[in-house]
Amino acid sequence: MDMLVVAEVVKPHGLRGEVCIESHADSPFLFDEVPCLYLGKKGQKPRRFLVLSSRKHKGRLLLTLKGIDGRDQAESLRGMDVMVREADLPAVAEDEVYMYELEGMAVELRDGTEVGTISNFIVAPGQETWVITSPTGKEILFPAVEEFVLSVDLDAEKVVVDPPEGLFDIYLEEKKK
Incomplete structure (x- = not known):
């Protein structure tokens, strides 16, 4: 069960x-x-x-x-x-998924660039944030709002996103020494 x-x-x-x-x-x-x-x-x-x-x-x-x-x-x-x-979970609308179904899914940009995998969630009133772990192990906080999430394919276990300009740069930029 x-x-x-x-x-x-x-x-x-x-x-x-x-x-x-x-x-x-x-x-x-x-x-x-x-x-x-x-x-x-x-x-x-x-x-x-x-x-x-x-x-x-x-x-x-x-x-x-x-x-x-x-x-x-x-x-x-x-x-x-x-x-x-x-x-026992209630059925969701055709364009909705449960958060637990997203865990472990690959996240990529529209052009196919790999971002990482969804590893956790932060749920605050009015805002769902995905924690995406990059291939190098960095955590990226991604606001999971309709305009940034282009598609969710449960069968392919893949999410395609279009983040606001510069969002991923904050997390993926190498620290300058």
Whole structure:
């Protein structure tokens, strides 16, 4: 069963067993759309939970999970990864992909020049940034906005980009001695 980490339990909230999570998912509605979540720590078998409700609170999400009825039970979940089964993810529109599908993909410029591979993501409100590792091991921070991403080919595992002029020069320029 392929599981994806989509959030982390930050702390309990209130006395009735709600948990406050830091979501890594683009959509806050993900937690309403999947049939269940799995919580666990690395090396442990994850436990399955049904989501009874979710709501926004101070930039994070609060979840009410079936079977978690008090603050002590919620406290026991602190620090756990929140996972979903890949098969449970909602379908995306034809022109969209999940970020995890991009990891490890080759990135090149319109003219075929190799830039590197997508190795990580930084998600801030309103901005998704790809971390691209160049063939020499340098990290390039690339704003993944529609006007700079020309194509994504999942079958060929290749992304073609057209960065703003000078962006990659900042990262790939050799330091002058």
